[in-house]
Amino acid sequence: MKLSFIHLIFACFFMSGCAYRGIAPEITTPHSFQRPIQPAVKKELIIVDAGHGGKDAGASSKRESYEEKELTLETALLIADYLKQNGYKTILTRTQDIFVPLVTRAEIANSLNADLFVSIHYNYSSSKDAKGIEVFYYKEEKKETPSFRIAQSKELGEEVLKKIVKSTGADSRGVKEANFAVVRQTKMPAILIEAGFLSNPRELEKIKDPQYKQSLAKGIANAVDQYLARHRK
Numbered sequence: 001m002k003l004s005f006i007h008l009i010f011a012c013f014f015m016s017g018c019a020y021r022g023i024a025p026e027i028t029t030p031h032s033f034q035r036p037i038q039p040a041v042k043k044e045l046i047i048v049d050a051g052h053g054g055k056d057a058g059a060s061s062k063r064e065s066y067e068e069k070e071l072t073l074e075t076a077l078l079i080a081d082y083l084k085q086n087g088y089k090t091i092l093t094r095t096q097d098i099f100v101p102l103v104t105r106a107e108i109a110n111s112l113n114a115d116l117f118v119s120i121h122y123n124y125s126s127s128k129d130a131k132g133i134e135v136f137y138y139k140e141e142k143k144e145t146p147s148f149r150i151a152q153s154k155e156l157g158e159e160v161l162k163k164i165v166k167s168t169g170a171d172s173r174g175v176k177e178a179n180f181a182v183v184r185q186t187k188m189p190a191i192l193i194e195a196g197f198l199s200n201p202r203e204l205e206k207i208k209d210p211q212y213k214q215s216l217a218k219g220i221a222n223a224v225d226q227y228l229a230r231h232r233k
C-alpha cells in the first residue's frame, strides 16, 4: 500500500496530465509494482516441533487409519510455512518420519538460541466425548527457569489458544501447566499444543481435513506473530 501511494505521488509529479491541472491522470501500474509484496524479514527464530515420529507413533489406530506422528508433521510443516510467509526464520525438529529424542528437540532450540519453541501434538482420551484444544507450558520455578520465561510461555499459550479457537471453532480446554520434557528443557518461551482429540470421532474427521489443519496452523502462526510484535524491542 505504502509503495503504491508513493508511486502515485511520483507519477503525479512527473506526468503532464496531472491532477494539479484538474485533469484526472491515467494511472498505470508499472510491472515492478505488480509483484506480490514481500513480508518484512523478521529477526526471530521459531522452532516448530512435530510431536513423535519414527518408532514413536504417538496416539494411533489402524482401524480408524491415523497416526499422531503423521498428523503432527503435516501440521508442523504448515505452521512453518505460514511463519515463513510472515517473514520469520523457522527450524523444524524433524521434517520426516524419524525418531528424535525429546531432549534432542530441546537441545536443537537451545543450541540455536531460538526465540520461541512451539510443539504440536494431538490428544487422546479413553472417553470418546473428550474434545477441544489445550496448551501447556512449564511452570516450576528453578534457577534455570527464570520467571520471565514462565510468564512469557503462559502469555504465548494464551495468545495461541485464543487465535486457534477463533480460526477453527474448536472448544478451549485452557492453558495449563505441565512437566513435559520439551517445555521443561527449553530455555526460551515454550508451549506444547494438544490440538484436538483423535479419540473423538468428530474431531478426528476435522483433524484429517487438510483445510482444518491449515486454519489451525494459520491461527498458531498469527498468534506467534502477534506475541512477538508485542515483545519486539
Ligand SMILES: [Zn+2]
Pocket: 051, 052, 058, 059, 068, 121, 122
Ligand atoms: Zn503426542
